[in-house]
Amino acid sequence: MSDPSKPFSDNDDLLLPPRLAADLTSLYRTTAVPAAVDQAICAQARYHLARSRRIQIWRRVGGGIAAAALLAIGLKVAVFNDGHGLQPSASAPTAESGRQASAPAAPPANVRLAAEDIDRNGVVNVLDAFTVARGIKSHHTDPLWDVNHDGVVDQQDVDLIARTAVRVKGGVQ
Numbered sequence: 001m002s003d004p005s006k007p008f009s010d011n012d013d014l015l016l017p018p019r020l021a022a023d024l025t026s027l028y029r030t031t032a033v034p035a036a037v038d039q040a041i042c043a044q045a046r047y048h049l050a051r052s053r054r055i056q057i058w059r060r061v062g063g064g065i066a067a068a069a070l071l072a073i074g075l076k077v078a079v080f081n082d083g084h085g086l087q088p089s090a091s092a093p094t095a096e097s098g099r100q101a102s103a104p105a106a107p108p109a110n111v112r113l114a115a116e117d118i119d120r121n122g123v124v125n126v127l128d129a130f131t132v133a134r135g136i137k138s139h140h141t142d143p144l145w146d147v148n149h150d151g152v153v154d155q156q157d158v159d160l161i162a163r164t165a166v167r168v169k170g171g172v173q
């Protein structure tokens with residue numbers, strides 16, 4: 001009688017039957033990829049990877065160029081619109097008005113200036129907010145810049161000036 005704790009005796013043949021060995025071999029056989037196919041697949045992968053990198057680079061460059069163009073247009077509008085925001089001019093520019101375009105126009109003497117009009121040019125725009133923000137950053141402020149009258153010139157004044165600059169005439173406040 002055999003011992004159940006020892007299913008194999010020392011005399012058992014542990015070799016696989018030839019047919020089972022052949023079936024297992026065919027089941028787990030790997031087919032080799034020809035070198036030419038492997039190289040072609042690698043070349044295609046490298047091409048697509050390089051192409052996607054080029055597209056990403058152009059997207060970044062294009063986005064930077066677009067941002068720079070918008071900034072340049074915004075600065076040009078702010079500087080050459082004679083401080084009057086985006087309002088169109090009433091008359092065609094002349095040589096005389098072109099020379100004066102870079103100098104800020106002084107408001108008429110009888111016009112009451114808003115507290116938010118930091119550069120006192122008669123118009124509250126983002127340049128006024130920028131002036132105060134720059135002054136706060138460099139610690140050179142003017143008490144007149146305290147437009148919310150809380151006793152300190154700070155970011156709240158900048159925000160109030162900016163809100164005033166973008167407020168639509170006749171809009172709800």
Ligand SMILES: [Ca+2]
Pocket residue numbers: 116117118119120121122123124125128
């Ligand atoms: Ca102003």
Ligand SMILES: [Ca+2]
Pocket residue numbers: 145146147148149150151152153154156157
């Ligand atoms: Ca204030």
